[in-house]
Amino acid sequence: MALRSNSTVRSINLSSNQIKKEEAQSISEILKNNTTITSINLSYNPLGDGILFITECLKLNSTITSINLSKCFKSDTIIASIDHSGNQIKNTISQFISECLKLNSTIRSIDISGNQVGNEGVHDILEGLKSNSTITSLNLSDNQIGKPGTQSFSEFLKLNSTITSIDLYLNQLKNEGAQVISECLLSNSTITSINLCENKIGNEGAQFLAEALKFNSTITSLDLSENQIHKEGALSIADCL
Template identity: 30%
Template sequence: MTAKVSSSFLTLPVENVYRILDHLDELTIFLSLRNVCMRLNTIVDTYNRYQTLITLNLSTNDIGNRGVQYIANALQYNRTLTTLILICNDIGPTGAKHLSMALTKNNTLRTLNLRWNNIGPNGAKWLADALETNQALTTLNLCENLIDAEGIKHLAHALSKNKTLTSLSLVSNKIDVDGAKYLADGLQHNQTLLILNLAKTEMGFEETLTSLNFAWNEMGNQGAQYLADALKNNRTLRQLDLCGSQIYDLGAEYLFDALTINRVR
């Protein structure tokens, strides 16, 4: 909290402060006007534009890990934001660390989109640490983030403990056979994840995988579609367990179409 605040500001009528806020953009209000002083905290909390700020989209702004640190600091105290979109900002593993620390304190954010941010396996580990305790996040997009099997190992462990995440997208990451096995193991202990998108990964189904167990993970029809896309190029899988996965007619059709293309050697 700032040590010195103008005495004139401390006595400025609330209506006048509102008028000042009216001329500021939402990002400035979100990032710069918390923890200046207790009075301003109270005023901002009652300001309509702050109360209704539920989505913040800063995609393709090149904010980097320094910029995301300011966002993470604000996120720790914010109680209105439910969706944060940071696509293509090159936040890296350090930026993921900042967000992880915020997620351990924030209990209102529901959707976090970090597509194309080069967080890598270390960044995945930081986010996984947050997922183990976070009780709010339901949707996490980590597409195109250079996450390999080691990063997936941490995420899979988090999934075995997380109770709120319902959608996880890992499209276009370096997920090989080991990564697929880590996910399968983690999902055996998860009861909430409904959508897991593994399209365009490097799972290598066509090379070595012979057994895959996704039983009792409630993947549903959409999850079956993602799995079917991966199986189309498979040439080695001998055993697939989807018991209790809530796959109905549409999901079965996806799998059937994939198996008509699939040719086991």
């Protein structure tokens, strides 16, 4: 590929191109040695096992700051790989991403939306982020995250001091998840933007969030659109502003 010798391209968009395992492997080989590309968009490609090559190269790449993996796999499936000692390893996709995030120190923004990782998958990803101190923007929208997943989020955000933007659009938080998120907002002082759009949050959830906002002084953007909030919940939000 021409990118092997190119030293001027900073951003590359390969979304919606039917990139699969073989192509992903070729891309990863280039990224291992490339020192100029800072942003790569691989969204809407059926990467499958190819995600393994991408996450492995990100462990070595020190220039990429933004990566979009939205809609790259249908579920948090198990992938078998061979480690450097010749041992077979079986991990879920989210576990491979988690290991990558533990070692990468340059990525600032990651989009894993629309991949249906579920509660266990988000737990694995957040475990990787516990060791990461550079990512500031995290998009986990449309991933079937419910209350157990938000519990993992809450525990993580109480300790994290780098993430400023979180997108949880189109998950399954409901009132219980909104309560968990609101509790973590009481102690987190770095998040400035959070998207909770389309999460079946009702008046009760809105009231929990409103109480948290009374004590939180860093949130500047909160998206609660397309939920199930009526007059009572809306008034609670209005009262805290």
